[in-house]
Amino acid sequence: MVVKKVEAPPDQMDWRECSECQRLAPPRSWHCKVCKVCVLKRDHHCLYTGCCIGHRNHRFFMGFIFYLFVGSVYALVYNSIYMWIIQGHIYCNWLTLLKLTCPMLLLVTGSFWVNMYLLFYSLNVLALAYGVLLLGYHVPIVLRGGVSADRTKESKQKYDRGVYQNLRSVFGDRMHIAWLSPLIRSDLPDDGYHWTASRNRKD
Ligand SMILES: [Zn+2]
Ligand SMILES: [Zn+2]
Structure with a gap:
């Protein structure tokens, strides 16, 4: 680095x-x-x-936001089943909706544990929304072989070597399984010092 x-x-x-x-x-x-x-x-x-x-460490960051998304979906499914089905008689009401949209209400009304579940449910929804936003922003950048700092159209396409090579450049030679765990070794094809612009490759 x-x-x-x-x-x-x-x-x-x-x-x-x-x-x-x-x-x-x-x-x-x-x-x-x-x-x-x-x-x-x-x-x-x-x-x-x-x-x-x-x-x-680009690969590990992408894994981080991917598993943030996966973990949030997993937690939200189980939290939703618990709150809206198993404990539906407690949570299915207008006051719950108000508390979720105006979290300050959690301080003034309701029992402690009911409010704690609602607080963590709100955090769960926020984590999922954040994971979706991060993935939506970073995945297209990785697919086109760029970085977040690219601002102009030319710089965005400068190192685009095709989806396969762009993914390999981030996830390494064993990219098919490297995304599963950060512990899986996957050597990067580029040394990080020498880059060939994609437009030169077509010449
Ligand atoms: Zn820094
Ligand atoms: Zn410097």
Whole structure:
């Protein structure tokens, strides 16, 4: 992840000098003001994991948001069965709807445990909504081989090598099973320093 100090490589004229690190940095690396280093194929600085998401941990971040989504769906199904069917005589009323839309009401009315279930149900719905938002934002970026920092249409398509290669670039050579667990080893095909723009490949 951290860019090593290098001598000017004659074959890498597209490297740039980072004014913060005062070192040469390869293409697709960006300086993170929080981490205080240039990060290879930097996607973004993640507030939840407290580090930058880049070339070597992009796969783990995608797994994190995928399992956030899966876990939220799993919990919501069981919570809904419990609250709306098994305990329906307690929760199926207008006051529950009001409490879910205005959580401050949980402080002034209802028993402690009934309100606690409603509070955790609200958090469950929020986690699911957040998981859907994150997946909806990051999956298209991974599929097109880009990073979150790409803003222009040209930069979004610059490293697009096709869906298969783009996925392999993030999830590694064993991408078919790598998404199942972070413990499964899956070597990345790219070293993070050398990138070929997709438009050059077509030439
Ligand atoms: Zn830097
Ligand atoms: Zn960072």
